[in-house]
Amino acid sequence: MFGLTFDKLLIVAVIAAFVIGPERLPTYAAKLGGLVRSLRDFANGAKSRMREEMGPEFDEVDWKKLDPRxxxxxxxxxEALLEDSPAPASSIKPVTQSAYAQRAARTLQAGAVPPFDSEST
Structure with a gap:
């Protein structure tokens, strides 16, 4: 969590104990305990509400699979690249002309109407 190890947290706690002082330390420790307790109650409440709203499907969900870690x-x-099967060789055509030359080769027959897209205009 944020690159904090137990050693670093212990050093921060010792520095906080010196800064806060022995008179106010019990008060702040009680506030920290209350904060942790309220966060745990909040998480348990959210879990029970999810269980209530989802019904029996809640137990069927694999929550570890949805873990962003x-x-x-x-x-x-x-995996996505390995799942795709290679395209059949018959559908691949060798390029003999540039795209510009291919487009220029397509000409309209006499009296033919050019393509028109009503949604693009």
């Missing part, structure tokens, strides 16, 4: 873009891209 499981997200690895390299793995997802690798």
């Amino acid at each position: 499981q997200y690895d873009p390299r793995r997802i891209i690798r």
